Amino acid sequence: EVQLVESGGGLVQPGGSLRLSCAASGFTFSNYWMAWVRQAPGKGLEWVANMKHDESERYYVDSVNGRFTISRDNAKNSLYLQMNSLRVEDTAVYYCARVRPWPTPDSWGQGTLVTVSS
Amino acid sequence: EIVLTQSPGTLSLSPGERATLSCRASQSVSSSYLAWYQQKPGQAPRLLIYAASTRATGIPDRFSGSWSGTDFTLTISRLEPEDFAVYYCQQYGGSPPGHTFGQGTKLEIK
Numbered sequence: 001e002v003q004l005v006e007s008g009g010g011l012v013q014p015g016g017s018l019r020l021s022c023a024a025s026g027f028t029f030s031n032y033w034m035a036w037v038r039q040a041p042g043k044g045l046e047w048v049a050n051m052k053h054d055e056s057e058r059y060y061v062d063s064v065n066g067r068f069t070i071s072r073d074n075a076k077n078s079l080y081l082q083m084n085s086l087r088v089e090d091t092a093v094y095y096c097a098r099v100r101p102w103p104t105p106d107s108w109g110q111g112t113l114v115t116v117s118s
Numbered sequence: 119e120i121v122l123t124q125s126p127g128t129l130s131l132s133p134g135e136r137a138t139l140s141c142r143a144s145q146s147v148s149s150s151y152l153a154w155y156q157q158k159p160g161q162a163p164r165l166l167i168y169a170a171s172t173r174a175t176g177i178p179d180r181f182s183g184s185w186s187g188t189d190f191t192l193t194i195s196r197l198e199p200e201d202f203a204v205y206y207c208q209q210y211g212g213s214p215p216g217h218t219f220g221q222g223t224k225l226e227i228k
Contacts, residue, residue, distance in 0.1 A: 035217075037163075045155075045163065045206055047217035061216070095162055103210035103217060104153045106174060108162035 002026040002107040004096045009112030016086050020112060022079040022096030027107075030074035033099035036081050038092035039111075046092075049081065050099060064090075086116045120145055120212040122220035124205075130228040137194040139223045141207035149185050151210040154192045157222075158203045166205075167192060194225075202227050 008020040020036070035050035049060045049070040058070055069082040079096055093113050097105030121144040131137055141152070149170035155163040165174040167183035170190060180195040194201055207220040 044222045045157075045208070045219040047208075047219065050217070059216070101168065103151055104165065104168040104208070105163075106165045106168070108164075110162055 002098065004098065004107060004109035006094065006096050006109045006112035009094065009114045011115045011117065012086055013118050014086060014088055014116055016116070017082070017084045018086065018114060020081040020083065020094055020096075020114070022081075022109060024077045024079065024096075024098070027098065029072075029077040033102060034072060034079045035097045035099050035105055036070060036079075037095045037097055037105065037108075038090075038114075039095070040089075040092045043092075048094070050103075051079070083114070086114075088116050090114060091116045119216055120147060120209055120218055122207050122209055122218055124207060124220035124223045126223060127221075128224045128226060130226050131197055132228045133197050133199055135197050137192075137197055137201070137225055139192040139194075139205050139225070141190040141192070141220050143188040143190070143209060145212065146188060147190075147209045147211050149190075152183075152185065152190050153208045154181075154183060155206045155208065156201075156203045157206065163206065197225075199227075201225065 003025045005023045036048040051070045067085045071080045093111040095111045096109040098107040100106045123142045125140045152170045154167040157163045170185045171183040182193045184191045204222045204224050210217050
């Protein structure tokens with residue numbers, strides 16, 4: 001069974017940093033693109049970033065490009081999202097998702113809440 | 119950026135009825151890159167349909183997807199109580215290519 005478990009969310013002040021983690025199990029993590037998708041409270045879904053299985057390609061939505069960094073450790077079956085210079089508008093539940101087949105997230109974690117507030 | 123516009127915003131129907139949800143793209147989208155998701159309150163999205171018309175694993179056959187040009191449709195043939203939720207379409211494409219979601223359609227019990 002595919003499992004994705006996010007962690008690392010919390011309350012942070014504007015301008016601060018946070019690192020999200022996603023622990024994957026139940027599939028061969030190193031074979032798949034992975035993605036982060038977020039959802040602001042009461043709003044719709046927004047694709048944040050995705051990364052190829054071999055780390056050779058990354059994509060970021062314009063609103064986070066230059067502030068967020070997606071990375072992975074295939075030996076640890078883990079996906080990460082380093083978030084710097086956080087803004088109030090980054091407040092959301094952040095979901096980790098497996099991409100299969102391209103470009104479709106077929107399995108999602110339960111999400112971790114990031115709140116940016118002073 | 120390709121914009122996906124879903125309609126209606128809210129759809130009020132009764133169990134047993136047929137639901138038709140629309141997703142219109144602002145420019146051409148490959149049917150291979152259009153998906154539909156269901157999301158219930160407090161839960162993660164669940165993949166229903168990918169490549170515009172292929173049901174994901176374990177999805178009942180009352181869910182179907184179709185398209186014509188830039189118009190994509192999710193049809194639920196006979197609503198069950200558990201189908202009342204928010205539905206999103208999602209695409210990849212454009213120049214430069216990117217991923218976008220529609221704003222969602224809320225399917226509520228009438």
